[in-house]
Amino acid sequence: MSATPESSGGPSLAQQRKLVTEIPGPRSRELMARKQATVADGLPIVMPVFARRAGGGVVEDVDGNSLIDFGSGIAVTSVGNSAEAVVRRATEQLTRFTHTCAMVTPYESYLEVCEELARLTPGDHAKKSILLNSGAEAVENAVKIARYHTGRQAVVVFDHGYHGRTNLTMALTAKNMPYKHRFGPFAPEVYRMPMAYPYRWPTGPENCAEEAAAQVIDQISKQIGAENTAAIVVEPVLGEGGFIVPARGFLPRIAEFAREHGIVFVADEIQSGFCRTGQWFASEDEGLVPDVITTAKGIAGGLPLAAVTGRAEIMDAAHVGGLGGTYGGNPVACAAALGAIETMRELDLPARARRIEEVMKPRLLDLAAKHPSIGEVRGRGAMLALELVRPGTTEPDPAATAALAKACHSEGLLVLTTGTYGNVLRFLPPLVIGEELLLEGLDVLAGAFDVLESAVDGL
Template sequence: MSAMTEQSGGPTLPQRRRLVTDIPGPRSRELMARKRAAVADGVGTVMPVFAARAGGGVVEDVDGNSLIDFGSGIAVTGVGNSAEAVVRRASAQLARFTHTCAMVTPYESYVAVCEELARLTPGDHAKKSILLNSGAEAVENAVKIARYHTGRQAIVVFDHGYHGRTNLTMALTSKSMPYKHGFGPFAPEIYRMPMAYPYRWPTGPENCAEEAAAQVIDQIGKQVGAANTAAIVIEPVLGEGGFIVPARGFLPTLAAFAKENGIVLVADEIQSGFCRTGQWFACEDEGIVPDLITTAKGIAGGLPLAAVTGRTEIMDAAHVGGLGGTYGGNPVACEAALGAIETMRELDLPAKARRIEEIIKPRLLTMAEKHPVIGDVRGRGAMLALELVKPGTKDPDPAATATLAGACHRAGLIVLTTGTYGNVLRFLPPLVIGEDLLNEGLDILQDALSRL
């Protein structure tokens, strides 16, 4: 990876960490004061640093500090910020028109994105898509479609799952604070099942897949009834719940159960999709072919776009006019998505994600051997995490997690915390990051662990 990355319309952005002030610097502190005065307090901030430019594997702040990016805007900028093809195609579209509404006068790029999704998503069956603005919209529409297609109402979701912040997707989401607390009542007919969480399974990881799947199937039968279940909605690798990789065998058993009972299997690939786990989609790891797949985040190189893609007979179930939205599939975002997919293919970003795992995971495992605060190392590709616990136990240690993240931030490394218990440090670097930056970021993490 070059030490410089091209930025459209401006000079190259050096691919190095550089600290010229404390983190946050004076300009960021000034802007944070303005934010507190003008922006609702409910909009949180992970790192009180204001961005000025970004590209490759770095974010440059308004004080001139250059920070190593292990967050990718929460798995959005997998192709990097201002990727050449994204900027070129989106800029050209801006000059043509910004909006007509795809439901009024459609445009080719909307169709082209749907054609790409049909090619890229798992399965060789006939597929169609709808385009939307956000991951929550995608999940909500997947539920609408599944209910219409089956004529059923019940939706099955899982412990530690996260699906969005709208009323329905809050109901689907497992964690209360900060996502659901105080915002109820929530949508009905949502049923939560155990997740095959290997690190925390009571009888050990070797029994996790079989026992968890048996519990889920039993509970659906007792509490819901398979004949009443419209959809099973699951993240193939859980995101906000703590980067949990379900025990192998769990997802195939659920997929078989869904197929046997006419239940729509919805794979929520909003955080795990588009090359992030070393494959185009995480469900490919165990050969899962979902009936519907929801995507967003990495789909358009940083522009807001989301999709539901699925079997034609399911996607076509809803009446004309029942699906859509004013901004869904905005033409600028569609062109950005085509540019992002072009970049993913040209640079073989699934392979780059696997290479990132080859660099990061062994070092995390070595850190775990030295630091008993690390209870688990997990993830795939460029979606990796540490779960922190009180040494000698499996008791979550969110305080240590926050301290570790803060130390990384002050040293110029952007990292994110996550997890139901707030005790997981997650790593989501851009898939185009240079290996030197990866290793430097890991050096910062190692140093912060040593001082923890």
């Protein structure tokens, strides 16, 4: 799993952690002051360093520090930040044209991306796609298409789910702060159901799948009516909600219920898709074949692209002109996507994701055995997490989580927090990261726990 020039963005970017200043360094602090003067305060910054170069498993900042990347730009740069095939194809496209609008004069690369999506997404049925700019836009369009196809209005989503920051997708998203707070009123006809969250299920994980599915089906039947429900939208592995892996059996039962009642089953694979969980799509783990699947993030190696892919008869339901957008399926982003998919195939990134789990999970479980503040280790492939709680309880501990993230950052390890309660450390390393960097990042994480053990209550 060692990095190559192709996977690391070229041999000039050394694949090592190196700290030459404090974090953040003086140049980053200078740029942060400029940011505060000209950029809206509502845009958050996870780690207050400014990037200069990135590739493979590292991000180099403007002060010359080289940081181990356990974030991948929130699951975007799975193939690396400057994968050779992505750069080559995007550069070639830039020399031809940057834009014509796919709705005005289309281009072949748009078709090629849709053909790849038809091949790669679960199921052997006829599929069609539309290309868009962002994950939120993809989810919005999936709901539009499902409503048009069914002639129904109600949309079912789940507790702890996250689907975006637009008005409709904020309505679909569960968490108030920071995503929804004071941004309403939100779109109507959205109904939230319990999620099969094994760690927090009241009667225990062994009962979670069956009981949660029964509750969901009962609530849809009583409160909405299956005949009024256009779509059920769910993340096969929940992202911003805390990397929750639904109890096995829950999603297949919900998908079966949807099929029985003509409800469009939409898998939101924006964070979990494109090799991240050890398969091309997380839905494959339990044999799910969604009617519609939404993708973005890892699809194009860092360029903005998203897609809705679904059964041809569903995707074709809307009238001509009902779907589209000026920039959707931009030709440079399409070229990048073809380069990213080429890289995923050539390097067998699903296998690399599984290898990352083989390396990381035992170390995380060892940490959990040593530190009672770790309530659960969970995830699949290179989408792993620690849920932090006050020892002896399941009470979330967001303060300890934030402190641990900050301690990792100060030692040159980029990690992200997440979760409905803000108490989850999530790990999303690039799938091309070298194994030595991966192990060193885990050492930094372990050191952060040791350092903070006496400083943070509950560690």
